[in-house]
Amino acid sequence: MDSRAAIIQYVPRPGIIDLGWGHPLPELLPVELWSDAGQTALRAHAWQALTYGAAAGPGPFIEWLAEHLDSYDQGNTKPSEVFVTNGASHGLALAADLLTEPGDVVLVDSPTYHLAFPTIADRRAEIVAVPTDDQGVHPGRTAELRERFVRAGRRVPMMYIVPTFANPTGRCLPQQRRLELVDLARRTGLTIVEDDTYRELAYDTPAPPSLWSLADRGSVVRLGTVAKSVAPGLRLGWITAEAGFVRRLTSLGYVNSGGGVNHTTALTMAAFGASGAYRRHVSAVRRRYAVQRDALIGGLRRAAPDLRFSTPAGGWFLWVELPEPLTADMLAPVADAHGVAFVEGARFFVDSEHGRSCIRLAFSMLPPDTLAEAARRLGQAVRSARADATVAAESEPGRERG
Amino acid sequence: MDSRAAIIQYVPRPGIIDLGWGHPLPELLPVELWSDAGQTALRAHAWQALTYGAAAGPGPFIEWLAEHLDSYDQGNTKPSEVFVTNGASHGLALAADLLTEPGDVVLVDSPTYHLAFPTIADRRAEIVAVPTDDQGVHPGRTAELRERFVRAGRRVPMMYIVPTFANPTGRCLPQQRRLELVDLARRTGLTIVEDDTYRELAYDTPAPPSLWSLADRGSVVRLGTVAKSVAPGLRLGWITAEAGFVRRLTSLGYVNSGGGVNHTTALTMAAFGASGAYRRHVSAVRRRYAVQRDALIGGLRRAAPDLRFSTPAGGWFLWVELPEPLTADMLAPVADAHGVAFVEGARFFVDSEHGRSCIRLAFSMLPPDTLAEAARRLGQAVRSARADATVAAESEPGRERG
Numbered sequence: 001m002d003s004r005a006a007i008i009q010y011v012p013r014p015g016i017i018d019l020g021w022g023h024p025l026p027e028l029l030p031v032e033l034w035s036d037a038g039q040t041a042l043r044a045h046a047w048q049a050l051t052y053g054a055a056a057g058p059g060p061f062i063e064w065l066a067e068h069l070d071s072y073d074q075g076n077t078k079p080s081e082v083f084v085t086n087g088a089s090h091g092l093a094l095a096a097d098l099l100t101e102p103g104d105v106v107l108v109d110s111p112t113y114h115l116a117f118p119t120i121a122d123r124r125a126e127i128v129a130v131p132t133d134d135q136g137v138h139p140g141r142t143a144e145l146r147e148r149f150v151r152a153g154r155r156v157p158m159m160y161i162v163p164t165f166a167n168p169t170g171r172c173l174p175q176q177r178r179l180e181l182v183d184l185a186r187r188t189g190l191t192i193v194e195d196d197t198y199r200e201l202a203y204d205t206p207a208p209p210s211l212w213s214l215a216d217r218g219s220v221v222r223l224g225t226v227a228k229s230v231a232p233g234l235r236l237g238w239i240t241a242e243a244g245f246v247r248r249l250t251s252l253g254y255v256n257s258g259g260g261v262n263h264t265t266a267l268t269m270a271a272f273g274a275s276g277a278y279r280r281h282v283s284a285v286r287r288r289y290a291v292q293r294d295a296l297i298g299g300l301r302r303a304a305p306d307l308r309f310s311t312p313a314g315g316w317f318l319w320v321e322l323p324e325p326l327t328a329d330m331l332a333p334v335a336d337a338h339g340v341a342f343v344e345g346a347r348f349f350v351d352s353e354h355g356r357s358c359i360r361l362a363f364s365m366l367p368p369d370t371l372a373e374a375a376r377r378l379g380q381a382v383r384s385a386r387a388d389a390t391v392a393a394e395s396e397p398g399r400e401r402g
Numbered sequence: 403m404d405s406r407a408a409i410i411q412y413v414p415r416p417g418i419i420d421l422g423w424g425h426p427l428p429e430l431l432p433v434e435l436w437s438d439a440g441q442t443a444l445r446a447h448a449w450q451a452l453t454y455g456a457a458a459g460p461g462p463f464i465e466w467l468a469e470h471l472d473s474y475d476q477g478n479t480k481p482s483e484v485f486v487t488n489g490a491s492h493g494l495a496l497a498a499d500l501l502t503e504p505g506d507v508v509l510v511d512s513p514t515y516h517l518a519f520p521t522i523a524d525r526r527a528e529i530v531a532v533p534t535d536d537q538g539v540h541p542g543r544t545a546e547l548r549e550r551f552v553r554a555g556r557r558v559p560m561m562y563i564v565p566t567f568a569n570p571t572g573r574c575l576p577q578q579r580r581l582e583l584v585d586l587a588r589r590t591g592l593t594i595v596e597d598d599t600y601r602e603l604a605y606d607t608p609a610p611p612s613l614w615s616l617a618d619r620g621s622v623v624r625l626g627t628v629a630k631s632v633a634p635g636l637r638l639g640w641i642t643a644e645a646g647f648v649r650r651l652t653s654l655g656y657v658n659s660g661g662g663v664n665h666t667t668a669l670t671m672a673a674f675g676a677s678g679a680y681r682r683h684v685s686a687v688r689r690r691y692a693v694q695r696d697a698l699i700g701g702l703r704r705a706a707p708d709l710r711f712s713t714p715a716g717g718w719f720l721w722v723e724l725p726e727p728l729t730a731d732m733l734a735p736v737a738d739a740h741g742v743a744f745v746e747g748a749r750f751f752v753d754s755e756h757g758r759s760c761i762r763l764a765f766s767m768l769p770p771d772t773l774a775e776a777a778r779r780l781g782q783a784v785r786s787a788r789a790d791a792t793v794a795a796e797s798e799p800g801r802e803r804g
Contacts, residue, residue: 005461005481007447007669009454009661026449034452038440045409047428050436050633052411059407079407086488089659102504119655231452233665253521257491259411263635265667267409 010365017374018341019296019361022167022316026365028288029231030272030281037272045267053263055250057084057238061266064273065238069224072206073199075213080243083250084266087237088197089119091223092160095193095239096123098248099158099221105149107159109137111319111348111355113167113195116160129350130159136173137161139180146190158191164207165198168348168360169319170312172208182215194222198315200229200282203290207314217242226269228316228364229282236265289316295368296361299375304382316364319345325389326382327356334385340377412767419776420743421698421763424569424718428767430690431633432683439674447669455665457652459486459640463668466675467640471626474608475601477615482645485652486668489639490599491521493625494562497595497641498525500650501560501623507551509561511539513721513750513757515569515597518562531752532561538575539563541582548592560593566609567600570750570762571721572714574610584617596624600717602631602684605692609716619644628671630718630766631684638667691718697770698763701777706784718766721747727791728784729758736787742779 010023042049062082069077085091102124110129120127131141149156163173185192194211212222225237272278300307306323328344345358412425444451464484471479487493504526512531522529533543548558565575587594596613614624627639674680702709708725730746747760
């Protein structure tokens with residue numbers, strides 16, 4: 001059976017509690033509810049659920065989504081401002097494709113979602129990290145950086161950012177900076193591609209308003225997805241953008257040819273939303289992930305008191321700073337030996353010299369007791385690696401993870 | 403209700419029988435069977451059906467597909483040679499993206515699928531029609547054309563062709579030409595992107611072997627889809643290509659980020675295949691479309707004996723040559739007035755000066771009696787337009803359709 005092709009992306013490592021995967025908790029995936037929604041959608045729309053769909057996505061989904069988005073983020077999103085995608089990453093690929101030319105500069109938050117880098121690089125753009133401080137992107141210095149590139153004759157059409165419950169930091173960009181950033185976009189014509197993947201996973205207070213909701217139309221292309229709130233395997237997401245940008249998306253050759261890119265699934269999601277199942281499900285999801293977050297944080301406070309982190313108010317990740325002189329690549333093999341794993345912080349920076357003393361821990365995929373055990377193992381690994389590092393750092397070469 | 407966003411791509415025109423749409427017959431879309439398959443897949447794979455999928459597509463679908471493909475087209479396709487897409491058009495966009503650089507020459511069959519043009523043009527390639535005769539692509543003269551571009555310093559990395567039950571002609575490229583074409587690819591490094599969308603819709607005899615099955619690995623990227631045999635709204639297709647090309651696809655940033663691009667749907671299709679529902683369904687589909695083809699052809703022979711066409715052995719389309727001096731743009735407004743519509747032949751040529759005396763009729767979407775009525779109306783329109791054209795062609799300017 002080992003020779004068979006894999007079903008899922010996740011690859012378990014025997015004996016290791018792996019906090020590296022930003023994947024959902026299996027038991028939170030709504031297997032029964034989604035099966036019901038599929039039957040409801042096929043009964044309701046019959047053959048229309050299976051034929052070529054409207055290019056921007058099917059009306060019942062778009063109308064549910066526009067209303068739903070406005071119920072928790074007052075962007076006044078109109079149906080004509082929605083384009084259904086195959087997930088947030090697909091949305092990023094499409095946005096980068098429409099906004100950039102080969103050789104352009106694309107600005108990115110730093111640290112930021114590491115798998116955005118190859119998606120943007122596939123468009124042959126140069127990726128440049130913007131200046132940040134402990135609150136996140138610094139809009140004034142970002143404006144200066146942009147200006148320097150423009151004066152040097154470069155095009156800077158796009159900036160990518162995860163401003164809300166960010167991957168990897170869990171942080172939210174403060175309101176004042178949100179306003180300054182959309183003002184920068186308005187003044188300069190820079191388009192901000194806002195990855196709003198984690199918006200629904202707010203555990204303590206409501207999520208801050210999206211850049212999309214704060215900006216003039218034309219300044220922000222916002223990416224959304226059901227990957228975190230329902231199920232990633234559906235590959236169902238959306239772009240909200242000015243209607244003209246949506247028309248450019250629907251005019252893409254392959255969209256014009258095949259119709260809406262995820263028609264049947266979007267109609268199923270509309271049924272899932274209209275029945276009330278979505279609201280109930282996402283409430284349960286929020287409660288569960290908050291408990292998992294608290295289990296990991298509580299475990300770390302007990303077992304690894306020399307790790308520094310702030311408590312994320314939402315999302316899936318804890319961004320941890322290691323005690324000196326530890327670096328993530330020094331800790332990784334020791335952690336492996338103690339049966340725990342993470343993603344090294346440098347992965348989330350354009351320049352991998354940054355973030356070497358940081359690690360990202362995902363609390364999304366594992367139940368509370370496993371997270372507490374992971375914290376215990378990590379605490380042991382940190383103590384062990386720190387002792388090694390202090391005593392004999394030179395005798396142990398660092399390990400690089402691919 | 404008129405202000406609501408559309409659900410589907412098809413737009414009915416009151417009073418018109420529209421033979422322009424290459425869409426499936428609504429009652430052939432397997433609403434009940436697909437609902438059952440969805441439940442089966444979710445029961446069988448539970449949370450694994452909803453989480454991030456393997457990048458190339460889920461094993462159960464790929465293994466079913468590889469076996470199924472070989473059951474009717476002996477390509478000896480290995481699971482490592484399959485990449486699951488969001489349909490054949492998405493496959494074309496991905497293949498063009500990986501194979502071409504902006505400014506390259508992409509060769510295309512002529513006439514060919516008109517919506518492939520914008521998909522290729524989105525990649526900023528120059529589209530050049532290859533020399534053809536009444537059997538289709540002429541491999542020897544295609545080799546000469548390619549050679550001329552190469553000598554002029556141009557890259558010619560890719561050729562697009564629908565060799566089997568082609569859109570728009572319904573034609574199959576003869577076996578000898580298939581062999582010459584894959585030999586040309588082998589000798590020159592040209593990659594043939596074979597759009598194999600209509601393979602399963604063989605009505606009289608089995609479809610000829612695919613270029614993929616005849617070629618050395620590395621020469622052909624074959625595009626497949628369930629759009630015609632099951633349902634287009636699923637946006638489920640595949641690429642078969644050498645394993646190295648599949649690895650390039652799975653390494654794309656957005657695929658690496660989101661996992662397989664149509665995970666849940668592919669697992670549903672695996673259940674649909676494994677249960678035997680697919681085989682039974684596609685047999686029924688073939689029988690029905692053959693009856694529709696025969697109804698249209700019979701109707702035209704009775705009502706429009708001066709139209710010339712050959713009987714397609716599969717697919718969805720009839721390619722019709724109008725009697726002189728009629729052109730499609732002359733016929734179109736008269737046909738509208740008689741309550742029937744089609745796609746003008748020039749749409750399927752790179753250079754719209756060609757194909758002006760041809761029209762494409764789709765027999766896929768309408769039941770036999772409606773097709774017979776369409777043929778009757780078209781016969782009247784042809785007689786009327788021909789009389790007009792002969793008597794007073796100059797007094798009526800031709801109409802261009804967008």
